[in-house]
Amino acid sequence: MFGYGLRRLLEAVLVLWLAATLAFVAMQLTPGDPAETLLAASGASSEEIARRRAELGLDDPLPVQYVRYLADLARGDLGTSWLQGRSVGRMILERLSATVELALASGLVGIVLGVGLGLLAALYRDTWLDTLAMAVAAVGFSTPVFWSGLLLILLFSLYLHWLPSSGWGDVRHLVLPALTLGFSLSGSIARLVRTQVVEIVRMPFILAAQARGIPLWRIILIHVLRPVAGPVITLIGLQFGFLLGGAVVTESVFTREGLGRLTVQAILWQDLPVVRGVALVGALAYLLTSLLADLFHAWLDPRLRQSEER
Amino acid sequence: MRRLLIFLLLAAALATGCTPQPGGRIVYGLTLAPTGIDPHINASAELGIPLTSVYDTLVYQDPKTGEFVPGLAQKWEVSEDGRIYTFYLRQGVKFHDGTPFNAEAVRFNLDRITSPDLASQKARFMLGPYERTEVVDEYTVRIVLKEPFAPLLDSLSQVYLAMASPTAVQKWGQEYQMHQVGTGPFLFAEYVPSGHLLLRRNPDYAWGPSVYQHKTAQLEEVEFRFFTDPATRSPALESGEADVMGEVPPQDAVRLKDDPRFRIEAVAIPGSSLMFFMNTARPPLDDLAVRQAILYGTDRQAIISAVFKDTSPVACGPLAAVTFGYDPSVCQYYPYDPARARALLEERGWKDSDGDGIRDKDGQPLVLDLYLMSWGYLPTIGELLIAQWTDLGIRVNAQTVRYPEALQIGREGRHHLMPFQSSGSDPDVLRQFFHSQGSMNWSKVNDPEMDGWLMEGMRTSDRQQRAADYSQVQRRVMEQALVLPIRDYVNLNGVNQRVQGLRFDTRGWFPWLIDVTLGQ
Numbered sequence: 001m002f003g004y005g006l007r008r009l010l011e012a013v014l015v016l017w018l019a020a021t022l023a024f025v026a027m028q029l030t031p032g033d034p035a036e037t038l039l040a041a042s043g044a045s046s047e048e049i050a051r052r053r054a055e056l057g058l059d060d061p062l063p064v065q066y067v068r069y070l071a072d073l074a075r076g077d078l079g080t081s082w083l084q085g086r087s088v089g090r091m092i093l094e095r096l097s098a099t100v101e102l103a104l105a106s107g108l109v110g111i112v113l114g115v116g117l118g119l120l121a122a123l124y125r126d127t128w129l130d131t132l133a134m135a136v137a138a139v140g141f142s143t144p145v146f147w148s149g150l151l152l153i154l155l156f157s158l159y160l161h162w163l164p165s166s167g168w169g170d171v172r173h174l175v176l177p178a179l180t181l182g183f184s185l186s187g188s189i190a191r192l193v194r195t196q197v198v199e200i201v202r203m204p205f206i207l208a209a210q211a212r213g214i215p216l217w218r219i220i221l222i223h224v225l226r227p228v229a230g231p232v233i234t235l236i237g238l239q240f241g242f243l244l245g246g247a248v249v250t251e252s253v254f255t256r257e258g259l260g261r262l263t264v265q266a267i268l269w270q271d272l273p274v275v276r277g278v279a280l281v282g283a284l285a286y287l288l289t290s291l292l293a294d295l296f297h298a299w300l301d302p303r304l305r306q307s308e309e310r
Numbered sequence: 311m312r313r314l315l316i317f318l319l320l321a322a323a324l325a326t327g328c329t330p331q332p333g334g335r336i337v338y339g340l341t342l343a344p345t346g347i348d349p350h351i352n353a354s355a356e357l358g359i360p361l362t363s364v365y366d367t368l369v370y371q372d373p374k375t376g377e378f379v380p381g382l383a384q385k386w387e388v389s390e391d392g393r394i395y396t397f398y399l400r401q402g403v404k405f406h407d408g409t410p411f412n413a414e415a416v417r418f419n420l421d422r423i424t425s426p427d428l429a430s431q432k433a434r435f436m437l438g439p440y441e442r443t444e445v446v447d448e449y450t451v452r453i454v455l456k457e458p459f460a461p462l463l464d465s466l467s468q469v470y471l472a473m474a475s476p477t478a479v480q481k482w483g484q485e486y487q488m489h490q491v492g493t494g495p496f497l498f499a500e501y502v503p504s505g506h507l508l509l510r511r512n513p514d515y516a517w518g519p520s521v522y523q524h525k526t527a528q529l530e531e532v533e534f535r536f537f538t539d540p541a542t543r544s545p546a547l548e549s550g551e552a553d554v555m556g557e558v559p560p561q562d563a564v565r566l567k568d569d570p571r572f573r574i575e576a577v578a579i580p581g582s583s584l585m586f587f588m589n590t591a592r593p594p595l596d597d598l599a600v601r602q603a604i605l606y607g608t609d610r611q612a613i614i615s616a617v618f619k620d621t622s623p624v625a626c627g628p629l630a631a632v633t634f635g636y637d638p639s640v641c642q643y644y645p646y647d648p649a650r651a652r653a654l655l656e657e658r659g660w661k662d663s664d665g666d667g668i669r670d671k672d673g674q675p676l677v678l679d680l681y682l683m684s685w686g687y688l689p690t691i692g693e694l695l696i697a698q699w700t701d702l703g704i705r706v707n708a709q710t711v712r713y714p715e716a717l718q719i720g721r722e723g724r725h726h727l728m729p730f731q732s733s734g735s736d737p738d739v740l741r742q743f744f745h746s747q748g749s750m751n752w753s754k755v756n757d758p759e760m761d762g763w764l765m766e767g768m769r770t771s772d773r774q775q776r777a778a779d780y781s782q783v784q785r786r787v788m789e790q791a792l793v794l795p796i797r798d799y800v801n802l803n804g805v806n807q808r809v810q811g812l813r814f815d816t817r818g819w820f821p822w823l824i825d826v827t828l829g830q
Contacts, residue, residue, distance in 0.1 A: 032714025036749075040717050041732060042353050042432040043742050046749045055426060084346035085429060086484050094503065150541055158545040255343060255536045257503045265345050270714050 012287050019283035020073055023276045024066055034058060034270035038082060056082060069276070078280070079273035083266070088277040091262065096281070099258035102181065102250065103243050105174050107236060109182025110189055113140075115232070117186065118193025119220070125198060133190065141187025145246050149180040149253035177254045181246045185239060192235055196228045230300050237293035244282060334828040335531035336809055338821075339546055339555035343503070343536040348487035349470045350423045353432035355733055355819045358469040359556070360507050360534050362820040363527075365472030365492035368397055368416070369463055370519040371735070371816045376634055378463045381519045382411065382473055382493065392458030392771055399449040403517050405475035406491045406498075413451035417443040418476040420453065436465035438768075458769040460776060461736040469820065493517070495527040495824040507534040509823070518824060523811070528827045547572060547804045554812065554821075558804040560619040566804050575803040576621060579818040580633035581733035582743065583625030584686060585793040586695075587720070587752035588727055594676060595726050599654045601791035604727075605644035607651030607702045610796055613694050617687050621802055625795035627784045628740060632798070632818070635737035635767075635780035643788045651702055662703055669703040678726040680708040683716055688729055691796060720752040728752055731799055735816045737780040738768050744787060753792040760786050 035053035044052075053059055057068070072079060078088035114137070121133035156163045156176060163175055200206065201224065209219050248260030255261075259278060266274035340359060346352040349361050368383040383397040403411035420443040423433045434440075438459035444452040455462070465471055478491035490498040495518060496509035511527040518525065535552060537543045544562035546552045548569075558566065558574065566572045594600045610624045623631060627640030655661075660669040660676050669676040678699070682692040689710060696706045711719065719725050730750065732739055741764045742748040746756040760783055767779035787793060801819065805812060811825040 030714070032712070032718045034714070036717045036721070037714040038353075038431050039435070040742075040749050042435050043734075043739070044435045044749060045742075046747060048435065049749060052429070055429070080484070081346075082429065083352070083431075084487070085348070085351050086346070086487070090485075150539075153542060153545065157551070158549055161549055164551060253539055253542075255538050255542075257343060257505060261343065265343075268712060268714075269345060271345075 008291065015287055016280060016283055017070075019279050020070065020276065021066075023279035024069060027270070027272050027275055028062065030267075030270070032270055034082065034272060037270045073280070078277040081266075081271055081274050083269050083271040083274070088273050091274065092259065092277055092281055095257055095259050095262050098256050099244075099247055099251070099260060101174060102177055102247055102256065102258060103240075105178035106181035106185060106246075106250075107243065109178050110185030111232070111236070113182060114186035114189025115193050115225070115228075117190035119197060119225075121190065121194040122197035122201065123220075130194075134194070137187040137190035139187070140183050140185075140190070143184065145180050145184050145249045146253050148183060149176070149250060152176050152180055153253075173254075173256070177250045177256060180253070181243065181250045184246060185236075185243065188239065189232060189235060192231060193228055196231055197224055200224050200227060226300065230297055233293050233296050233300075237289050240286060240289045244285070333528075333530050335529060335533060336553040336826065336828065337533045337535055337551065339537045339543060339552035340534050341537060341540075341543070341555075341557040343538055346487060347501070347507075348490070349472055350419070350433045350474065351428060351430055351487070353470075355817075358817070358820045360509060360532070361472070361490070361492075361498075362469045362494075362815065363496040363509060363532070363823040364490055364494045364498045365469055365474065366403075366494050366517070366519075367468065367472050368399075368466045370521050371464065371467045372521050373814070373816045376816070378467060379520050381467070382517070388771060392460075392769065393455045395453040395455075395462060396446070397451050397453070399451065400517055401449055403493050404514065405478070405493050406512060407475050407478055409475045409477040409491075411473065411493055412448050413445040414448075415473060415476050416451045417445050418479070419471075419473050422474075422479060423471065433470040436461075436468065436470055438462065438465075458771065460768055460771045461738045464736040467815075468817065495522070496532065499531075505535075508532075509534075515824075521815075522822060523825045527824045528811070529823065532823055532826075544804060547806065550806075553806040553809050555804040556801055558802045560617070560621045560802065563621055563802040563804065564619050571807055573805050573807060575805050575812060577801045577803060577814050577818045578623075578630065578632040579733050579799040579801055580630050580735045580816065581739050581799065582628055582731055583630050583795045584729060584731040584797045584799060585625065585628055585795040586680075586727040586729045587725075587743070587793055588791065589723055589725055589752065589754055590790075590792065591723050591754035592726060594660070594671075595678070597658060598791060599658045600660070602644070603651040603654040603702070604699070604704075605791050605794055606647045606654065608695065608698055608794060609646045609648075611646065612698075613691055614797060616694060617690050618797060618800075622797045622800035625798050626788075627795055628743065628787050628793055629737060629780070629784055630798040633737055633739075634735065634773075635777045637777075637781040637784045639781075640784050640788050644791075648702065655702070660703070667700075667703065668705045675705055676703065677705045677707060679724070680706050681716060681719055681725045681728040682708060682710045683713060683729070684710060686729075686731060691729075717750075720750060723752075723754055725752070727794065729796070733799065733817065733819065737776070737783075738764075740764060740780065740783055740787075741768060744783060744792065755790070755792055757786065757790075 035049050035056060035058060039049050039052055057065060081088055081091060117133040117137050121130040124130050163172055206219060206223060209223055247258060248264060251258045251260040263278045340356050342354060342356040344352060344354045344357045347357040349357055366382045368381055369378045370381045372379055382400055382403060384400050386395060386397045388395055399413060405411060422428055423430055424440055439456040441454045441456045444454065446452055472492060475491035478489060479486050482489045488501055495512055495515045497512050499510040500508040509532045511530050513526060515526045537546055540559045543555050543558050544566060547555045563574045567574050588595050588601050590596055614620060614622065614624050629636045655669060659671045662669050680692060682688045692708050696708055699706050716728060720728055742750050744755055744760055745764045746761050763779040763782045767776050770776060808829045810827050810829055813822050813825060814820060815822060
């Protein structure tokens with residue numbers, strides 16, 4: 001168990017270092033000069049832009065910049081935003097809650113909707129209900145969120161006046177973004193659940209359970225959904241990247257100040273410290289989700305636990 | 311039909327009632343979630359919309375006359391050589407946190423703005439050749455420049471150089487922008503980035519400039535919310551979620567105009583027009599005749615109608631028509647005349663010799679690299695330009711790039727045409743584009759005479775002399791066909807009829823919220 005923990009820790013450090021390096025290299029490859037981007041439109045002269053470039057340390061050779069950056073990271077210092085003049089760590093912390101909130105809520109919507117649709121389709125296989133549920137699922141994963149988001153705004157904000165179209169704060173602001181992203185997530189979950197359930201209901205133990213007179217809802221809940229939960233959790237772990245990417249767009253449509261919007265702004269303005277900080281936090285989030293997914297998997301499936309403990 | 315409409319509007323206005331009532335709150339829609347909102351640090355125009363009412367400036371500019379009037383400074387003197395500005399400050403002014411406003415506070419603010427540690431993105435450069443600030447006595451302060459800088463008063467009348475409470479700045483440090491403290495008619499009550507920004511009435515306000523109509527704010531609260539997606543703006547207005555909304559898309563504005571519940575306040579923004587810079591250093595645009603052909607051969611009115619639904623004027627030259635120093639004579643140049651454009655190209659040897667629809671000369675086809683950006687409807691404008699120019703026998707390679715890349719392309723001169731637009735109430739805005747050393751000299755112009763006019767315009771404080779200088783610049787820019795101007799920028803504000811007294815400062819972006827009242 002200790003060896004396992006150590007291995008995962010080493011893996012985590014490696015992933016973080018790779019993410020940090022990738023963010024560094026990627027921003028070097030994007031065209032443009034950050035000092036110019038910050039100042040050109042403000043009437044700064046070419047000399048003033050050059051002075052700022054030097055102040056930002058952008059004139060130093062790349063290896064020097066890279067080592068300085070890694071040294072700062074090692075000390076836990078994410079630096080100061082060039083755009084806002086505030087601490088990057090603090091800016092990320094401020095927005096983390098908005099994104100985590102959205103990710104959790106849309107994950108929940110996606111699971112409920114996806115499992116519901118998938119179950120419906122599987123239990124009524126080859127009927128019109130199956131076709132309908134799978135059609136809804138197909139619409140879900142093939143509709144871009146910027147479009148479904150706007151449709152939801154039109155319906156619930158403009159025509160029905162039920163919910164606000166943008167901003168964030170209370171739960172009402174969360175409903176539409178979570179529906180948008182959750183719906184989009186539900187599509188692939190529904191397809192997975194349907195395939196899995198169709199296989200499971202053919203198993204003899206389901207027939208046996210039915211023969212023993214166990215009520216249908218219990219069979220579904222305990223005998224069908226529990227084995228399905230494993231693959232679904234894995235899928236959500238894998239879909240986490242999609243969730244983050246979707247959150248970027250969703251946050252833009254609904255003007256939620258989350259990590260996604262922060263990243264987009266930082267990239268557009270070449271605010272390198274923020275881009276690097278967010279990349280690192282993104283990698284950290286991946287590590288955490290995959291760890292959680294593994295633990296949850298193990299908890300669901302005793303065989304995995306035993307093999308790790310051996 | 312039109313008369314009926316006017317009647318309906320009037321009837322609606324009467325029915326809704328026009329008697330203003332003190333108190334109340336409005337929701338004001340902003341279009342861009344600013345990346346940072348410290349006016350001393352950040353550069354966005356968006357931050358000034360709320361913060362102009364949180365702060366006071368040393369001077370104000372009367373939008374009607376263009377004259378500067380007293381603000382936190384009661385009067386001021388400029389030395390003979392234009393290098394020393396002495397300001398006599400108003401007494402009895404207090405920041406929202408109780409800190410007294412005095413000469414020391416002015417020095418503190420200007421020191422802060424010019425400090426390299428603050429890394430200011432705009433305010434620092436608005437001070438031009440700033441040297442230092444001297445405190446003469448408690449209510450007299452002196453700004454010393456290295457050389458004369460005529461736009462200084464214009465700069466000092468803007469929120470970017472507004473006076474912040476030294477106590478609050480020291481207390482909050484890096485986090486000051488979340489807790490801003492000024493002397494203005496509204497207090498900075500609460501800020502949740504991209505969530506909302508709440509201003510609350512400052513009951514003690516008694517030192518407003520003469521351009522304000524009320525002594526204290528008439529509204530109790532103003533809440534700012536962010537509507538970055540243009541498609542969500544008019545819905546928010548129509549659902550009552552917002553009372554004022556900036557930058558309503560033109561097609562929505564046209565629709566709202568016909569709705570008696572709302573009005574559109576179209577505010578022309580001074581500064582440079584939206585223009586495409588033509589790279590005079592890169593063939594075939596090194597040829598004046600080819601550049602002129604592009605100007606004659608572009609139907610700008612068609613673009614204004616199609617993209618902007620005729621809500622903004624066609625631009626004639628590099629300055630927007632509402633900017634000080636604008637010379638209307640530039641409108642005589644280059645009326646739409648495609649026949650003339652073709653003739654000019656033919657004259658210079660650009661003929662379609664191989665019958666492929668594209669002109670060529672010495673075996674080289676007439677190809678232009680057009681770079682676009684995603685803001686300001688540029689992709690749509692680009693499509694129309696491509697269609698019009700293809701019609702003239704020019705092949706266009708169009709590409710949309712991000713802002714940082716555009717700056718690099720412009721600097722390296724890899725473009726033939728690339729657009730930009732810049733707001734600003736002083737014509738000195740032209741210097742960065744048309745001075746040979748300008749930081750955005752995308753036309754690659756190198757004209758000693760023009761450099762001279764631009765420098766004189768920057769240095770001399772004689773308004774007539776300045777107007778003459780900038781008139782020369784504008785005419786030279788158009789004679790030399792350095793740019794293809796498209797439109798003057800107009801901010802289409804959608805306003806709920808219950809909101810009254812909404813006025814904007816000279817910049818056109820910044821509302822004077824103190825005078826806003828609510829009808830029923």
